[in-house]
Amino acid sequence: MTDCIFCKIADGRIPANIVGRNDAAVAFRDLNPQAPTHVLVIPTMHLSGMAEMTTDESERAVARTLRLARDIAAELGLAENGYRLVINTGRDGGQSVFHLHVHLLAGRRLAWPPG
Ligand code: AMP
Numbered sequence: 001m002t003d004c005i006f007c008k009i010a011d012g013r014i015p016a017n018i019v020g021r022n023d024a025a026v027a028f029r030d031l032n033p034q035a036p037t038h039v040l041v042i043p044t045m046h047l048s049g050m051a052e053m054t055t056d057e058s059e060r061a062v063a064r065t066l067r068l069a070r071d072i073a074a075e076l077g078l079a080e081n082g083y084r085l086v087i088n089t090g091r092d093g094g095q096s097v098f099h100l101h102v103h104l105l106a107g108r109r110l111a112w113p114p115g
Pocket of ligand 1 (some may be wrong): 016033094095
């Protein structure tokens with residue numbers, strides 16, 4: 001999508017600190033980290049949010065995105081102590097960028113419930 005910042009990161013039009021990719025997703029460091037490790041994992045296909053996960057292709061893209069999140073967590077040595085995956089959705093969910101993304105947060109004991 002032309003004006004989507006995360007599409008631009010996915011296809012290299014704007015720089016990001018990329019930490020990994022698979023055939024359908026890309027992972028990069030969040031600009032404003034909320035934990036010692038804060039990575040965003042996105043499908044390369046543009047989906048504005050969970051509501052657009054309506055086809056086999058988009059379901060696969062989200063599954064591959066979660067797979068990449070798990071793989072990056074393992075590669076960064078986070079699997080043993082654990083981590084949190086979050087998909088903020090819509091206004092009340094705190095979504096500010098309308099390209100579906102998974103936050104991978106780790107490196108400290110995360111509070112529950114979230115604020
Ligand atoms: P959300 O509020 O769930 O939509 O999360 C959007 C996230 O994107 C925030 O944590 C921002 O810090 C992050 N973000 C926005 N622009 C960039 C960027 N150019 N590179 C990396 N992270 C970004």
